[in-house]
Amino acid sequence: MATHAILISFICFLSVTYTILGKGLSSDVPDLSTAGLESLVAHYDGKSGVETDGGSVVSWTPVDGNGDSLDEMIVRTTQRGNGGQELITYDGSGKLIFDDTSVGADGRYLEGILSNSESEDFTVFWVGHYKAEAPFATSGTYVYNIGPNNTSHQRDDGKGGFVVEQYNGTTYAGDDITAYDGVTTVWSTVITADNHTFYANGENLNVGGTPSGNIQADASIIIGAYSSSGYDFVGEVEQLIIFGSALSDTDRKLVERFLGSTGVGLYSDIPGLSTQALESLVAHYDGKMGVESDGGSVASWTPVDGYGDSLDEMIVRSTQIGNGSPELIKYGRPGKLIFNDSNVSTDGRYLEGKLSNAKSKELTVFWLGHYKADAPFATSGTYVYNIGINNTSHQRDDGKGGFVVEQYNGTTYAGDDITAYDGVTTVWSTVLTADSHAFYANGENLNVAGTPSNNVQANASMIIGAYSSSGYDFVGEVEQLIIFGSALSDTDRKLVENYLLSFTPLADKPEISIEKSSDAVKINFSNKSYLLSSNDLIEWSIVPGANSGMSIPTGKDRIFYQAASEFREIPTGIVLRTKIGSDTWREAQYHLDTGELFFIGEQAHGLDHYTTAGNDLWWCYMNTSNRGSGLIEFLMERNKNAESTKAKALENGWLAYTQSYYSFLEFKPLAAQKTYVNHTAPDTIGETDTTVAYTADYDIIDNSEIFYVIYRNSNNSNIYAGVGGPSLNQVVDSLPPGDGSSNRDNGVRADIAFKAIIPLSDSDKLKLFNKFPPQKAIYDDNSEAYYYVHPDGL
Structure with missing residues (x-):
């Protein structure tokens, strides 16, 4: 086999980046006080003044408050030992990347001299992040050192993780900042003669001690190390x-907002938001600000208004249920409140306060975060919030084969299954009017049913993390909670959702690698991604059953492969499958390409006659012991033929099943499917001696005109198999007697071997694929029901 190599030659250029985004802080932070602006020493901006050589940083020149260069304060790359230039690189968009991950005598840092006056007061901001794998992690890794040793910013081991520290001849330590590793953060330090306060995204990091400091005039500045002795920043x-x-x-917060830690509230963060929406904003609980903690446990949470100013009157405070300890609500920086009462008991914690809202029949609530699967009250409701109380809420409760979204306002209203969102940071939205409620997850309507009568009382109570003091505790995370006293328009709702979506983590790019041996090639790819194949790089098909690896024998025709984790276009060959059960199991297999749904189960499943309220149908349970993944429910809810099928069912025996919570799916029998009726009643009513499966008590009937369905009750999530009585009556001389009772138990038996065609829209196909994992196809038109030893009476 011929091999081909691509030779890439690199040409190095010396370049300086000058990108003017404003005229400096004097215009970028127009409300900054004159005293603050006049004390500005230097602004090192990664978008300007960076000189590089082949991608390596050579120097960095700061600017003044008007954006003019301060050449006298340039910092230049400085070698320690044999440290190569490539240890500090520039990404071209404003980031200087420090990457000395080896503990040794070789390194690189930037060094220069400031033009500052001697002072006991100083303020330093930097934007960026520490990486976890710093070589000097357990002895201190320094972002900067000014003086030297007048002030610094470093990360060192402590408190079971890594803490923020300052060194000015004495080391002073603060909170654990491990959670900020790898996360772009706004870091601030404010120093006075006898005090130092360190912040991350505006949150106090509680650096201890009473320092005695003095910043010398024309202080040296080192960026990326402690000194020539190392402790390099990564x-x-x-x-x-x-x-x-x-x-x-005030000035500190203005600079922090300019640097991106909090913005200046929704007025500037969502500039397109309508005046009507902004004026109806009640409170914005932002996890990056206003959280007071004690030893890592949340004590209170203060919201802000549209300008980012605190709304102290709407603070929510940690409230105890029974003996619930404070650590049941933890603060996980950056910006996450973690609710973790995973034990069913009378002890718990939630946050409680009062809103300053006007009475209204309209309300819009957004929250960013996720439910966890192991909530202690999972099957009776786990509440993120309850406003009113009982004017509106957001909870997760069991239903529809998994867990559904619900609202409770005196009446419980349920929507779609949201199990797939467990553990996934999601933007949740609720829009209420006087007689409607719409619930969304990442902008997708969750179809909460019912016609409510909404009324939100003035100065409503606010509970976060439970239903009330009676429990139903939330388990999961909340990062943002935004409340408007009006029903936002779709345009405004989508603007807020997109703003909140910007805080959700991006999916990791899937990786793929190849291992070669003499007789095979093994393709490895990252978890939570799929392997696709193509002959022409245009049409891509899913490789079913490939689970993070697949071996291909040598000699097989050449083919292209790629790994993917997110899709906007649907690859071919996708097959999905789920298993449900009552006394035994059945499987549903759906082909995304063709819309074919195969429903395969046991042979000779027994059906009973139901004639109450004028009905005439034969039925049995399908999913009482195993509700499956929700695939069948998804397909039935989105079946384009649902209305016509229900109308047909009403004419074929389901006369009284008009309620909206009943839905139907018609099936056609596969070639191997057999339907049986018994012909003899037992001597004693209720006996089973003439209804034993696979015996001469049964005759096979013509199934070509029989009306077969599965039907679903969304109120209890049950799925049933059914045969229409009128269609059966056309092919039998008399009704099967079954066990002789009025229900004619097991009078009809049918092999579970059916097929339906369910066409879906492209958007629904994409949702389905992203919701359920692809499988290998195991059923087709030739499939048969499996043999099953029926217990007595079944």
């Missing part, structure tokens, strides 16, 4: 801003 820096004064809280 991570990224985008901005570094130094003020020669201790900024006020």
Whole structure:
């Protein structure tokens, strides 16, 4: 086999990046005080002033408040030992990447001299992140050192993880910041003569001690290390801003907002939001601000208004149920409140307060976060919030074969199965009017049923993390909770949803690798992704059953492969399958390409006659012991022929099944399917001696005109198999007696071997594929029901 190599030659260019995004902080932060602006020493902005050589950083020149270069404060790459230039690189978009991951005598950092006056006060901001694998992790990894040793910012081991530290001759430690590893963060330090306060995205990191500091004039500055002795930083820096004064809280927050930690509230974060929506904003609980914690446990959460200013009157405080300890609600930086009462008992914790809202029949609520699967009250409801109380809520409860979204406002209203969202950071939205409610997950309507009568009382109570003091505790995470006192338009709703979606983590790009041996090639790919194959790089098909690896024998025709985890176009060859059960199991297999649904189960399944309220049908349970994955429910809810099939069912024996919670799916028998009727009643009513499966008590009938369905009750999530009485009556001389009772138990037996065609829209196909894992096809038109030893009476 011929091999081909591609030779790539690299040409190195020396370049300097100058991207002017404004005129400096004087225009970028227009409300910054004159005292603050006048104390600005230097602004190192990764989008300007970075000189590179072949992608390696050579120097970095700061600017003043008007965006003019400060050449006298340039910092230049400095070698430690034999450290190569490539240990500090530039990504071209504003990030300086420090990557000395080896503990040794070789390294790189940036070094220069500031033009500052001697002062006891100082403020430093930087944007970027630490990486976990710093070589000096257990002895300190420094972002910067000014003085040297007048002030610094480093990460060191402590408190069971890694803490923030300052060193100015004495080491002072603060909170554990491990959760910020790899996450772009706004870091701030404000120093006075006898105090130092460190922040991450505006949250105080509680650095202890009472320092005695002094920043010398024309202080040296080192970025990326402690000094020539090492303690190298590993991570990224985008901005570094130094003020020669201790900024006020107002000025500090303005700079933090400019750097991106919180924005300046929804007014600037969502500039397209309508005036009507903004004016109806009640409260914005933002996990990146306003959270007061004690030893990592949440004590309270204060919301902000549209400008980012605190709304102290709507603070929610940690509230105890029984002996529930504070650590049941933890603060997991950056910005996550973690609710973790996973034990069913009378002890718990939730957050409680009061809103300052006007009485209204309309409300819109957004929250960002997720439910976890192991909530202790999973089968009776686990509440994220309850407003009113009982004016509106958001909870997860069992139903439809999994867990559904629900609202409770005195009446419980249920929607779609949301099990697939468990553990996945999601944007949840609720829009209420006087007589309607629409619930969404990442913009997808969750079809909450019913016609409510909504009324949100003035100054409504607010509970986060439970139903009330009676429990139904939430288990999961909340990052944001935004409440509007009006029913937002679809346009405004989508703007807020898109804003919140920007905080959701991006899926990891799937990886693929190849291992070669003498007789096979093994393809390895990352978990939670799929393997696709193509002959022409145009049409791609799913490789069913490939689970993070597949071996291909040598000599097989050449083919292209790729791994993918997210899809906007649907590959071919996708087959989905689920198993349900009552006394035994049945499987449903759906082909996305063709719309074919095969429903395969046991031979000679027994059906009983039901004639109450004018009905005339033969039926039996299908899923009382195993409800499956929700695939059947998904297909029935989106079946384009659902209305016409229900109308046909009403004419074929289901006369009284007009309620909206009943839905029907018609099946055609496969070639191997057999339907049987018994011909002799037992001597004693209720005896089973003439209804034993696979015996001469039964005759096979013509199944070509029989009306076969499965039907579903969405109120209890049960699925039933059925045969229409009128269609059966056309092919039998008399009604099968079954066991002689009025229900004629097991008078009809049918092999579970059926097929239906369910066409779906492209958008529904994509939802289905992203919701359920592909399988290998095991059923087709030639499939048969399996042999089953029926227990007595079945």
